[in-house]
Amino acid sequence: MSLVLTLASRNLFHDRLRFVATMVGVVFSVVLVMIQMGLFLGFGRMVTTMIDHASADLWILPKGAKCFEDPSLLDVKLRDRVATMEGVSWAVPLVIGFSDWRLESGEVTPVFIVSADLRDGSLQPFNVADGNVQALTQGANVAVDRSYFDRLGVSGVGSTAEIRGRKVRVVAVTDGIRSFATTPYVFVDLKNARNYTGTPRDRASSVLVRLKGDADREKVLSAIRAEVGEAEVLTSDDFRSRSRSFWLFGTGAGAALFAGALLGVIVGTVIVAQTLYSSTKDHLNEFATLRAMGSSNAYIYTVIIYQALINAVIGFAIAAGIGSIVVQMTAKSALPIVITPWLMAALFALTVVMCVASGIGAIIRVVRIDPATVFMR
Amino acid sequence: MNDHVVEAKSVEKKLGRGAGEVHALRGIDLSLRRGELTLLMGPSGSGKTTLLLVLGCMLTPSSGSVTIRGTPTADADKEALARIRREHIGFVFQSYHLFPTLTATQNVQLALDIRGEHGRRAAQKSREALAMVGLEQKMDSLPGELSGGEQQRVAIARALVANPSVVLADEPTGALDGKNGQSIVRILAETAHERERAVLVVTHDPRVVPYADRIVEIEDGLIVQERADRPRMPTPVPFRA
Structure with a gap:
C-alpha cells in the first residue's frame, strides 16, 4: 500500500x-x-409491462392516449382497413377497462380487464403458472395472477367469482403480472371484455398491428398513419416512452x-x-x-x-x-x-x-x- | 568549491501591518557552511525563529536576499519555496511533529514520499536512517510508544533521510531531559562534522555549545555577536544509543 x-x-x-x-x-x-x-x-x-409483452409492432390509439390504461376509445372499423393493407400481417382490437369483481363472500373489488387475443397472440396472459390459457375462448373464463388471490377471493384454477353480475371461472393462473396501481389485471376474451367494461361493439381501446417480416416498416407506418388520420399510430417503443413519460413525469x-x-x-x-x-x-x-x-x-x-x-x-x-x-x-x-x-x-x-x-x-x-x-x- | 549552502545578505523582515508592524530582522548577514554546526542564540523575541523561517524558506525577506545552494528565494511562490525545502532542507522541530498514526519507519519515509521516492528502496533508506540514530529496535513503533528522546531521533532521521544540504533545528533539546538532550546534540554534531551538512540549531541549551563551530547571537533583529573557530568538543564517534 x-x-x-x-x-x-x-x-x-x-x-x-x-x-x-x-x-x-x-x-x-x-x-x-x-x-x-x-x-x-x-x-x-x-407501467409498460403490457406493452412489453404484446407482440405488436404498432399501436393504433385514440388521439392523445397517454398510456396503456387510457380509457379513450376508437372506431374498431379501423382494424378492418388496416388489416388488409400491404405489409400488415395482422391487426387485432384490444379492449381494456375497469370493472367490478365480486368475491364469493359478496365483497366487491375493482379489477382491470384486458382482452386476450389467443388467435394471433397479440396480447395474452404470460408467465402462466397453472391452467390452460386456451380455455379463455370458451364461456366466461378468466386468467388472474396468483399474487392477487387474496384480493380476488380465489385459490386457483376452478375458483369462481362474478364480474358485473356475471359468473366467471378461473381457468389460468399467472405469476408476477402485477399492476403498479394495485388493481388486479384480469385477462378475458375480447367479447367478454366488452361486456365487462361496457365497451360498445363498434369501439376498442386500441388496435395492435403486426407487420410482415419483409415489410418496409417506415413505409407501412406512413401508409397506416395516412389511412387512420383520426387516430394515432405509435411504434411499441414510442408507446412505451409515452407511457413512462406520463406515469413518471405527468403524474x-x-x-x-x-x-x-x-x-x-x-x-x-x-x-x-x-x-x-x-x-x-x-x-x-x-x-x-x-x-x-x-x-x-x-x-x-x-x-x-x-x-x-x-x-x-x-x-x-x-x-x-x-x-x-x-x-x-x-x-x-x-x-x-x-x-x-x-x-x-x-x-x-x-x-x-x-x-x-x-x-x-x-x-x-x-x-x-x-x-x-x-x-x- | 563554495561551502556556503545558505547565504543571507542584508535580510530585513517586517511582520504585520500598520501600527502592528514589527521589524523582526534588521539587516542580517549570515552564511551556513557545509560541515559546520552553527548555533543561533538570543533572548525571546530577538528574531531567532523569524530568521530560521526566512532561512528555511517559509518566509521571504522584506528586503535583502537569501540563496539556498545558489538558488534565490526572493521571487519564489509558495510552491517553489516548498520545492526548495523539499530538495535542500531538513527540519527538526522542538515538538517533533511526528505523525501519530504512522510507525517510525513510515514517519521517516514520508520525507522521501513527498519527493516522489516510493516503494522498497524508500523503506530501506528509512530503516537505514533510523539505524543511524540508534533506533533499529523501534522501527515499527508508533510515536506514542516512544520516549521523547526517541521521538526526536525519529524526527532527525526524517530530516536526514533525503540527504538535505542543510538541517535547521528549532530548540531540538527543549523538551528533553539531560541524557536525551545530550544524545540529540551528538547526533546533530555528527550530522555536521561526519556527514558534511550545514546545521543550524536555534537553542537556549548550554549543552549544545561545546559542540558548536560557530555561535551567532541575535538581539532585536540584529546579529550582535558571532564567535567562530573556537575550540569545540571532538566529533563523537557515530552515534549509537
Missing part, C-alpha cells in the same frame, strides 16, 4: 466514532438514492422519486463534507508539518482525496449489500425495486463524486495552512 494511502486510511480510522458517523452518512445517502432510483426503474418497467411520481434521490445526495454530501472537514481540521498540524517538510499542495490534496475515496468505497460496499437485501425483499411486492448493473455503476460513480466533492471544503482549509505554524507549537 502506498504511504499516502496508508496515511489517508490511518487518518480516517484513527477516530473510529467519526468514521462510523461518516459511514452512516454515506450508507444512508447511497441507500436512499438507490431505493429511489430502483423504484423509478421498477415503476418504469411496471409527478418520477419527480418525487428524483427529489428523494437528490435529498439523499445532499444529505450524504453534507455529512461526508462535515466529517472530512472535521478530520482535516484535527490533522492540520500534520498537514502543516508536511508542508513545512516541503510537500507540494498536490500531495496533501491526494491524502484528502484518498480519504474521500476510502469513504466512498467502503460506504458504497455496505450500501450495495443493503440494497441487494432490499431488492430481494421487494421482489414480490406491488412495486419491486429494480437495480440494474448500470444503476449500480452510476451509483458508485455518484458516491465517488459525492465524497470527492465533499473534500473540497477540507482542501480549501488545507490550502490556507501556514507551514510556519509548526514552529509555534
